[in-house]
Amino acid sequence: MSVFVPEKYWWKPLGPDERLWLWVCVATAVVLSLMMPLYNLLGHQNPSHESYQITPEKFNELTEKFVSENTVREEIVKQKFGATEIEKKIPVVRPALGVKDVYLRARAWEFYPILELEEGREYRVHMSSMDYQHGFSLQPQNINFQILAGYDLVVTLVPRESGEFYVICNEYCAIGHHTMIGKIIVKNKEE
Amino acid sequence: MASNYASEFRTCGTTGLKVHLPAERLFYVNAVTAVVALLVGGIMAILIALTRWPAVHLLPADLFYRFLTAHGLNMLVFWIVFFEMAGLLFASTAVLGSRLPAPWFGWLNFCLMLVGALITNYMVFMGQADVLFTSYPPLKAHPHYYLGIILFAVGTLLACFHFMATLVIAKKEGYHKGSYPLFTFGILIAVILAIFTLLMGAATYLPTWLWAMGLIDGINPAMYRLGFWGFGHSAQQINLAAMVSIWYLIGTLSVGAVPINEKFSRGAFLLYLLGINVASVHHLLVDPGLSATYRIFNTSYILYAATIGSMIHAFSIPAAIEVAQRAKGFTNGMFEWLTKAPWGNPAFAGMALSIVIFGFGGGVTGVTQGVEQINIMSHNTLRIPGHFHVTVVGGTTLAFMALTFYVLPLVMRRELIGKSFAKYQPWIFAIGICIMSTGMSFAGILGVPRRHYDVTFSSAIFQVPFSATATTMLGLLGLGAIIAFTGLLIFCLIAALTAFFGKRIPPNMELHHPPHIGEDSASVAPAQA
Numbered sequence: 001m002s003v004f005v006p007e008k009y010w011w012k013p014l015g016p017d018e019r020l021w022l023w024v025c026v027a028t029a030v031v032l033s034l035m036m037p038l039y040n041l042l043g044h045q046n047p048s049h050e051s052y053q054i055t056p057e058k059f060n061e062l063t064e065k066f067v068s069e070n071t072v073r074e075e076i077v078k079q080k081f082g083a084t085e086i087e088k089k090i091p092v093v094r095p096a097l098g099v100k101d102v103y104l105r106a107r108a109w110e111f112y113p114i115l116e117l118e119e120g121r122e123y124r125v126h127m128s129s130m131d132y133q134h135g136f137s138l139q140p141q142n143i144n145f146q147i148l149a150g151y152d153l154v155v156t157l158v159p160r161e162s163g164e165f166y167v168i169c170n171e172y173c174a175i176g177h178h179t180m181i182g183k184i185i186v187k188n189k190e191e
Numbered sequence: 192m193a194s195n196y197a198s199e200f201r202t203c204g205t206t207g208l209k210v211h212l213p214a215e216r217l218f219y220v221n222a223v224t225a226v227v228a229l230l231v232g233g234i235m236a237i238l239i240a241l242t243r244w245p246a247v248h249l250l251p252a253d254l255f256y257r258f259l260t261a262h263g264l265n266m267l268v269f270w271i272v273f274f275e276m277a278g279l280l281f282a283s284t285a286v287l288g289s290r291l292p293a294p295w296f297g298w299l300n301f302c303l304m305l306v307g308a309l310i311t312n313y314m315v316f317m318g319q320a321d322v323l324f325t326s327y328p329p330l331k332a333h334p335h336y337y338l339g340i341i342l343f344a345v346g347t348l349l350a351c352f353h354f355m356a357t358l359v360i361a362k363k364e365g366y367h368k369g370s371y372p373l374f375t376f377g378i379l380i381a382v383i384l385a386i387f388t389l390l391m392g393a394a395t396y397l398p399t400w401l402w403a404m405g406l407i408d409g410i411n412p413a414m415y416r417l418g419f420w421g422f423g424h425s426a427q428q429i430n431l432a433a434m435v436s437i438w439y440l441i442g443t444l445s446v447g448a449v450p451i452n453e454k455f456s457r458g459a460f461l462l463y464l465l466g467i468n469v470a471s472v473h474h475l476l477v478d479p480g481l482s483a484t485y486r487i488f489n490t491s492y493i494l495y496a497a498t499i500g501s502m503i504h505a506f507s508i509p510a511a512i513e514v515a516q517r518a519k520g521f522t523n524g525m526f527e528w529l530t531k532a533p534w535g536n537p538a539f540a541g542m543a544l545s546i547v548i549f550g551f552g553g554g555v556t557g558v559t560q561g562v563e564q565i566n567i568m569s570h571n572t573l574r575i576p577g578h579f580h581v582t583v584v585g586g587t588t589l590a591f592m593a594l595t596f597y598v599l600p601l602v603m604r605r606e607l608i609g610k611s612f613a614k615y616q617p618w619i620f621a622i623g624i625c626i627m628s629t630g631m632s633f634a635g636i637l638g639v640p641r642r643h644y645d646v647t648f649s650s651a652i653f654q655v656p657f658s659a660t661a662t663t664m665l666g667l668l669g670l671g672a673i674i675a676f677t678g679l680l681i682f683c684l685i686a687a688l689t690a691f692f693g694k695r696i697p698p699n700m701e702l703h704h705p706p707h708i709g710e711d712s713a714s715v716a717p718a719q720a
Binding site for chain 2: 003004005006008010011012013014015017018021022025026029032033035036037039040043045046047049051052077078079080081088090110131132133135137139140141142143144145146147148149150151152153166168169170171172173174175177178179180181182183
């Protein structure tokens with residue numbers, strides 16, 4: 001019994017049922033183990049991003065440069081704080097032709113700026129945090145990445161669908177965490 | 192030599208085990224503390240669950256995050272670890288018939304753990320540590336928060352060494368001969384995992400503590416995450432090894448199950464030991480800083496090694512129970528052994544439900560979410576808590592609760608109060624947890640984030656239109672939480688009432704009629720005198 005001493009020689013060969021079960025498990029594990037790297041070669045959605053170390057100051061500089069060079073308009077948004085409501089202006093940035101590197105800055109508690117991307121064009125989206133750890137969670141696609149200060153996470157993506165998408169922060173970043181949200185707009189080439 | 196201590200022992204009338212009384216007292220305080228932590232964590236649980244249910248949205252934001260911190264710590268750390276400390280004492284003393292080498296040392300590490308737990312809880316409830324369970328820097332808590340955790344961990348580490356010392360004494364002083372019983376072997380694996388885990392925890396929490404005191408400039412967030420999950424996930428493997436050992440133990444106590452092949456079962460425990468520490472990297476699948484090769488290697492080849500361990504137990508425990516039941520004469524058809532199992536015994540029902548929920552719910556969600564590509568769709572969504580509530584709660588907690596129904600009459604020698612409630616407790620708790628985790632998992636699949644106060648984004652600049660299905664799933668989360676909380680309250684009430692007011696059972700009285708052929712299986716409840 002499991003609480004009593006086993007007989008002296010308990011090292012016995014497995015029975016046929018046990019052997020069969022073990023091989024079924026091993027075979028399943030081998031198949032699963034092969035699928036993950038294979039999908040990296042064959043599939044379209046993989047987390048095999050690039051990442052670099054970068055100081056928050058440097059990343060901020062790159063973001064500001066990217067925003068000042070590519071802003072097309074500003075979006076006025078409203079935010080409620082209890083009874084009071086404040087207005088904010090957030091730049092909408094549409095990367096000019098030939099600009100592939102796109103910057104998205106996470107800071108408590110905003111994603112900056114609003115990105116306007118073109119359907120079918122390839123982008124390298126750089127993400128980094130200025131302070132706490134943040135989460136990049138693209139909705140409703142439900143694509144998630146971790147954003148850390150000091151690291152530049154680069155996701156290469158091609159938008160396949162036009163419309164408005166939201167980026168919600170899904171890593172707890174202190175008390176305003178649930179107000180942290182950004183937007184990505186995808187337009188057709190003609191628009 | 193051993194005879195010097197003869198007066199410190201009693202013999203259990205039911206199992207025939209020799210119980211060292213000083214160890215039993217320590218066992219008692221550890222178990223009681225565990226149940227108190229469970230109750231605190233449970234109250235936090237229902238409050239945060241009712242907040243995540245958008246129709247109720249109970250708490251204000253600051254309390255939500257504070258109670259979420261307290262919930263994680265009290266459930267995942269204090270309840271489970273105090274209970275495991277009790278398990279360590281049982282596996283090393285009662286099962287081997289050994290004495291505890293140094294009861295004062297046991298009290299020392301219990302006090303360290305208790306003081307640590309109290310300090311940490313105090314800092315959290317005073318609002319000095321709203322950093323959630325993971326306390327990812329640069330979120331900073333009061334230094335005493337980290338100090339409390341470090342004290343708790345030191346106490347736990349000392350208890351692990353005490354366990355090892357007991358195994359040595361048991362052999363040296365002749366209390367025990369031959370191989371260790373499977374239960375002790377499983378707990379030994381848990382202890383080895385615990386020592387690794389606690390060292391990893393020290394490497395993570397000590398610098399963070401120094402940083403919180405202002406002695407270190409900063410903590411690299413990626414490094415912290417690697418260290419934290421080396422600690423945090425490996426800690427779940429301790430729970431796993433302890434839980435599986437308890438499954439075997441309850442199998443033996445309830446139907447007299449004997450492991451069919453010791454090599455098979457012990458080999459599976461070894462796979463836990465080898466596999467899981469490295470596989471903890473699955474928490475960092477979508478983090479910057481790690482190469483794809485490293486992530487794939489850790490989360491496929493290594494993770495599956497540990498999974499095969501669980502698959503082996505999933506085979507051998509039901510097999511052991513089936514063989515034991517068939518030996519009693521339940522041989523009609525394929526499943527008479529199962530239908531005639533002692534389902535009215537809360538320990539057996541809890542164990543069986545724990546196996547099913549852990550295996551099918553936890554195992555399947557865990558293995559899928561550990562796949563790189565699926566992790567992109569699940570990282571930090573409610574799918575993650577949906578997974579670990581069926582492993583740590585539906586699995587580990589339910590197994591620990593089930594064992595408590597044996598602990599009360601066998602160790603505390605009290606007759607169970609509220610037997611008819613006890614009979615339904617595992618079912619209520621299990622159903623609640625399953626509904627809650629289903630709600631969480633599907634809400635997560637629809638994109639709802641975890642650890643989030645307000646998914647209607649009423650005070651944000653944009654309102655994400657989550658579908659009505661997602662809202663319904665969050666309602667399901669709340670509903671399941673209410674049912675599970677009811678089960679938890681019944682458990683805490685039975686445990687507390689029995690421990691303090693239960694009728695004392697004379698030391699050498701038979702508690703438990705071993706089931707035999709023709710007997711109604713429902714009457715084999717452990718507490719029936």
